[in-house]
Amino acid sequence: MIKLGVIFGGESVEHEVSIISAVQAMNKLDTEKYEIIPIYITKDREWYTGDALKDIETYQDIDLLKRYSTNVVLYYRKGRFVLQSKGLFKRIVKDVDIILPVVHGTNVEDGVLQGYLRSIGIPFVGSDVASSAVSQDKVFQKHIFASSDLPITKYVWFYDSEYNDDSEEIIKKVEKLKYPVIVKPANLGSSVGISKAKNQEELVKAIEDAINYDNKIVVEEVVxxxxxxxxxxxxxxxxxxxxxxxxxxxxxxxxxxxxxxxxxxxxxxxxxxxxxxxxxxxxxxxxxxxxxxxxxxxxxxxxxxxxxxxxxxxxxxxxxxxxxxxxxxxxxxxxxxxxxxxxxxxxxxxxxxxxxxAIKDYKKRTSKTHSFKTNILQGFTGTKGLKGMKNTKLK
Ligand SMILES: Nc1ncnc2c1ncn2[C@@H]1O[C@H](COP(=O)(O)OP(=O)(O)O)[C@@H](O)[C@H]1O
Ligand SMILES: [Mg+2]
Missing domain, CATH: 3.30.470.20 (ATP-grasp fold, B domain)
Structure with a gap:
């Protein structure tokens, strides 16, 4: 039996969508093959586990949810991956073999969760850190698509500070595109903060709305x-x-x-x-x-x-x-x-x-050399190098 931790929720605008996706998946997983261990991250970043989390009804009352499940941390301990309860009396609640992230949006789908899982070494399903990060950022994606000759709409992007410093310059840059255009925060999903603009007045409104959601904005021609x-x-x-x-x-x-x-x-x-x-x-x-x-x-x-x-x-x-x-x-x-x-x-x-x-990817990755057993810091005697750095002025 594989002990499968299903991670979902998190501090994301798509929190609820993730709960729905995860509950669906937990109901479809083959219980003869997997012991399903729900791991729910609340909007305030607390991790919970417990069987009640398999039921969609549980999420209607967060206080009840907290009462019927256990607040835990996931970490690596002596060759095992464990969920340990927090608080005064710590105990290991569950062992976990592999993680299935069912997460949407910033702070979870964008490589952040994947980075944590990689750093403790637990195998997980889905795209790795860099791939997840790029996939969450509409600007990074476009750069990669463009450099791979994949067809994308004409676009312009900028930071909120660049717009705040010189909005005229940014508008000028954007207006090299043909109206109508569509304005998007680079990092959200589920159409949040996205709007179309047919003229300059609407463009300004759309940008000022999108800036509420992200510091990176992308504008593209409407198809x-x-x-x-x-x-x-x-x-x-x-x-x-x-x-x-x-x-x-x-x-x-x-x-x-x-x-x-x-x-x-x-x-x-x-x-x-x-x-x-x-x-x-x-x-x-x-x-x-x-x-x-x-x-x-x-x-x-x-x-x-x-x-x-x-x-x-x-x-x-x-x-x-x-x-x-x-x-x-x-x-x-x-x-x-x-x-x-x-x-x-x-x-x-x-x-x-x-x-x-995921299991195949994990085996392959762990078969490649990642670190050397000898400790190169052992022979390190002084801090000369570090002291030297203090004197280096950054330009
Ligand atoms: N260039 C475009 N031309 C026309 N419609 C667009 C364009 N870009 C996005 N849309 C519309 O906006 C919706 C949301 O945009 P999208 O880039 O998919 O953001 P999200 O990450 O929120 O799904 C799309 O599903 C589509 O209906
Ligand atoms: Mg979309």
Whole structure:
């Protein structure tokens, strides 16, 4: 039996979405193969474990949740990875073999959680630190896509301070793009802080809104005659599989948080997560466009050294028949299971595959040389070098 810690939540605007994705996954994991250990990170960064966390109802009352679960830390202890209770009487609550992060957004999906897991040495499912970090930042992604000749929309980016110092200069730079444009905080998700602008007045409003969410802003040309399609990729750099392509529909001007997660229903407990957005599977586009989507998806997955399951989102100008890659989600909502079922892969099999890939990646990584047993600091006698540094003035 594999002791599988499922980590979710965290200090992210997509906290609730992550709870939904994780509870879905925990309900689908094969309990003959895995002992499922929920590890929930609250919005104030406390870690909890306990069986009550497998139930969506638990999250309706955070005080009750805390009472029925145990506040823990995850760390490495004498060859084991353990969840230990905090407080006066510390005890080891659980051993964990491997982690399945089901996290969305900043502070968790963006390499931050992955960095912690790597630093204590526990194997985990999904993309590694650098890949996760790049996948969370719309500007970094675009730079990599551009340098790999993947088709992206025309864009400009800047920091909030640059805008605050000289907004005219920034507006001038942005207006090299053609209106309408779309303004996005570089690091959020779920359409938070994103708006379109048809003219300068709207642009200023959109930028000033986006700045509330992030210090890095990206503005891009709007794709007209828009069809939005997504595809999921499963694997690692050695072996990639492609899912069915979905087409995402919306009544709004752009796909909003509500479209993605609430699906018309307001009640949190009944939400189906990404599985509820209105969508057509398979997407209603011709084979040539599908082929292009598949080929770009594989190349993007490879460039970013992704692992596990990701979802790659595209914007298509239907009139021109032009495909643009929009973004990659290193830990997609609902782990994209609804894109695999139509091609015959059950959710529980998808999860098995993801976990197997992680175990393989881990074995491979630990077989490479990472540190040397001899301690080079042993022969280190003085602090001359350090003293010398004090005198070096930074320019
Ligand atoms: N260049 C664009 N042209 C037209 N619509 C866009 C463009 N970029 C984003 N959108 C719309 O905005 C939505 C959210 O943007 P996206 O970049 O996917 O951010 P998020 O990370 O929040 O999902 C997209 O799903 C799409 O509907
Ligand atoms: Mg998106």
């Amino acid at each position: 007209s005659n828009l069809i939005e399609v997504n595809i999921s990729v499963l694997g690692n750099y050695e072996n990639m599989n492609l899912s069915e392509i979905e087409q995402v529909m919306t009544d709004n001007d752009l796909l909003t948080y509500e479209d993605k997660y609430i699906g018309g229903k307001k009640k949190f407990g009944s939400s189906k997560g990404m599985a509820s957005a209105s969508r057509k599977i398979p997407a209603d586009i011709d084979d040539k466009l599908k082929e292009e989507v598949r080929s770009i998806a594989t190349r993007a997955f490879r460039e970013l050294n992704s692992s596990g399951v990701v979802r790659i989102d595209f914007l298509i100008d239907a009139k021109k028949g032009k495909v643009y890659i929009n973004e990659i989600n290193s830990c997609p909502g609902s782990l994209s299971f609804y894109l695999w079922e139509p091609i015959g892969k059950k959710y529980s099999e998808l999860l098995d595959d993801m976990i197997n890939i």
